[in-house]
Amino acid sequence: MRFPRLKTTRLLLREVMQSDADDLYAILSDPEVTKYYGMEPLPSKEGAQREIDWYQKQYRTRSGIRWAIALHRNRQLIGTCGFQNWSAEHNRVEIGYELSRQFWGTGIMTEALTKMIQYGFTVCKFNRIQAVVDPRNNGSLAVLRKLGFVKEGLLAEYEYTAGGYDDLLMFALLRKNYRRNG
Numbered sequence: 597m598r599f600p601r602l603k604t605t606r607l608l609l610r611e612v613m614q615s616d617a618d619d620l621y622a623i624l625s626d627p628e629v630t631k632y633y634g635m636e637p638l639p640s641k642e643g644a645q646r647e648i649d650w651y652q653k654q655y656r657t658r659s660g661i662r663w664a665i666a667l668h669r670n671r672q673l674i675g676t677c678g679f680q681n682w683s684a685e686h687n688r689v690e691i692g693y694e695l696s697r698q699f700w701g702t703g704i705m706t707e708a709l710t711k712m713i714q715y716g717f718t719v720c721k722f723n724r725i726q727a728v729v730d731p732r733n734n735g736s737l738a739v740l741r742k743l744g745f746v747k748e749g750l751l752a753e754y755e756y757t758a759g760g761y762d763d764l765l766m767f768a769l770l771r772k773n774y775r776r777n778g
Contacts (some may be wrong), residue, residue, distance in 0.1 A: 600719070602663065602711045609663035609708060612651045612676060616664055619673040620644040623696045632693060634757050651709065655681060661748050665695065665708045665754035677708050679716060679725075687723040689716065705739050713743065713769065723771045728754065728764040737765075745769045 601706030602609035610629070621644035623629055630637045638644055654660035675695035682689045691712070695705050716722045727745060729736045745767040753761035 597638055597655070600661075600715065603668075604707050604711050607704065607708055607711075608666045608671060609677070609711060610666060610671070611655075612648050612662055612664040612673065614645060614648055617641055617644040617648060618672040620647060620676070623673075623675060623694060626697055628697055629694055632733035632736065634755050634762070649665055649739060651676070651678070654678075656680065658684075659688075662692075663708075663712065665704065666716075674704070675708070677705070677712055679712075679720075685720060689720070689722050689725055691725055693725050700735060706742055709739065709743055713774070717771050717774050725766055726766060726768040728766055730767050731763060738768045741768065744750060744771075744773060744775060 599611040601611075618641065621638055621641045624633075624635075624638040624644060627637045651660075651662035654662060658682035659680060659682050661678050662680075664673040665675040666673055666678055670730045675693065675696050677691070677693035678693055679689040692708065692710070693705060699705075704748065710759075713725060724770040725745075727740055728751065729734075729740065731737075731750070746769070748768055751764045751766055755762045
């Protein structure tokens with residue numbers, strides 16, 4: 597299976613490689629990036645290497661796919677996005693993503709997710725793409741709404757993270773409501 601590469605105006609979505617470990621560590625060790633991520637900041641580069649192993653295993657086992665988000669000009673990883681918890685039986689998947697803080701507010705995540713969602717509905721033939729998000733994560737909420745995701749409800753005390761239970765909101769975009777944006 598050849599890993600799918602997706603291109604947008606500014607971005608290349610490519611496979612995450614072990615050579616990306618330093619860049620991924622820089623992102624996932626930032627407490628502001630992981631604040632609503634459902635995990636503690638990574639304490640070491642080895643944590644980034646384990647994340648990359650997990651991304652690669654998901655693709656090999658067809659349970660998900662995770663792309664490196666890179667700018668065309670240098671192909672350096674500035675974030676990741678992908679599908680996880682893939683249910684082939686139900687044509688349903690969950691999205692996940694993070695971005696280096698220096699690129700927040702630039703439209704990069706919207707651009708990356710637009711292309712990824714297009715791939716999900718047209719190539720993977722998903723019927724439903726869902727996202728769970730911390731209600732305090734205003735940036736992520738704005739991106740999901742911009743992309744046409746609809747809030748379906750609150751998942752009370754859905755995850756146990758950093759010594760406490762977190763509420764999450766469930767958002768979804770259905771194929772019948774999808775409008776191709778690029």
